Amino acid sequence: MKLVILDRDGTINEDSDDYIKSADEWVPLPGALEAIARLNHAGWHVVVASNQSGVGRGLFDMSALNAMHGKMHRLLAAVGGRIEAIFFCPHAPEEQCQCRKPEPGLFVQIGERFGVDLHTVPVVGDTSRDLVAGAAVGCEPHLVLTGKGEAYRGRQLPDSFPAHTVVHEDLSGFVDYLLTRDQPTT
Template identity: 50%
Template sequence: MKLIILDRDGVINYDSDDYIKTVAEWIPLPGALDAIARLSRAGWTVAVATNQSGLARGYYSVPTLDSMHQVLRDAVQQRGGHLGLITYCPHGPDDGCTCRKPLAGLLEQVAEHYQTALDGVWFVGDSLRDLQAAVAANAQPVLVCSGKGAQTREQPLPDTTLIFADLSAVADHLLR
């Protein structure tokens, strides 16, 4: 199985320090939906693993989050692709869960769902937490410079981190 896992905010859609709280605020980054569709059409399984502490903070509800994800799925499908499993951590930073990145729980949920190992599976994110989660899961950390990625790039990164401009560049590389 060719599996790639993506963070959501800052990788697929614009991020906000004020959180993405409504479907109207969920705005895809240029080329991201096409990148997912291209990967899918080429036989890749594309999954998403995203921290969504706005749920714990009461900024939005699970039905609102589900609506955002349905918009995402529909947009990828309109481009001829398919988006696989979407996992999310609904907890706050101090809740003591095992799923919140930088822990590996969300990635492990994806591996369990697809009954596959994460060794070498690309996890694409824009934050140090994403890269740390990839390392914790024995996946390949991939940084995109969209979202908060440009700031993240200035920090010490895991040694094996691959760096790309955005999700389109990741897809271009994998589809070569």
């Protein structure tokens, strides 16, 4: 199975320091949904792994989170894309759970659910915690310079990022990279 694991806020949709709290606030980044559709059309299965501590902090409830994800699924379907599953951590940081990135719990759940070894599975996110969580189970780290990743534009990545992190302009740039690399050589 060809699998890609994506962060949500700042990777697929706009991020906010005040949290994305409703479907109205959930706005896809330019080209992100089309990038996911391109992955799907090339035979890749896409899964989301996302910290959603706004639930644990009481900023929004599960029905609001479900409405955000429903909007994402509808907009993706309109461009021919699909996300297979969404794994999220609803806990506040002080709960010290194992599913809140940078802990690898969500990734362990993904591996178990899909019955795959996550070594070399690409993980794409806009923060070091997204990539550290994936790298802990062997995922291949990819940073996008959208969302919080914009802070690293033109800079060397700090040591908080996993070694061999590949940097891309945005999700579309990652997909270009992956699909070009994935092509058989003649």
